[in-house]
Amino acid sequence: MRIQVFAVLKDFFKKEFELSANISNIADLRRYLSLENPNAAMVLNRCRFAVQDEFVTDQYPLTGDEHIVVIPPSSGG
Template sequence: MNVLFFGITKDIVGGSEISISDVAKPLNVAELKKRLIDSYPEFSKLNSLAVAVNSEYADDSVILTGNEEIAIIPPVSGG
């Protein structure tokens, strides 16, 4: 499972991508978010965080099988 990071999330992780092995893979998007916060506490300071699974936005209940490409999309500001 590849997890891609953009914007501020890339700065938090210190890179644009991490791989998660099948042994350690989260069961769903909610568990992935929890693991990211546990591993990188700065994630808890973000007021929102979008997750895309295989290029489609996903809510916390989406089940992960381990073959997905996941994008972590930070909050976007604009005017």
């Protein structure tokens, strides 16, 4: 699966990277990324995940062929 991150997450991960771990759903991916970089865990817990340009829930099943976008919370005016 191809993972793409934005904003503050680029301080913890490459902007875009491939992941070949055995991950079954978004919740597993969130846990995996948090374990890979514990400093990012607080941000990851508040992020939204999108697969193929659609926001998905933590229960969304993954097959390994997806393009996943991790979007941290943002604010602005």
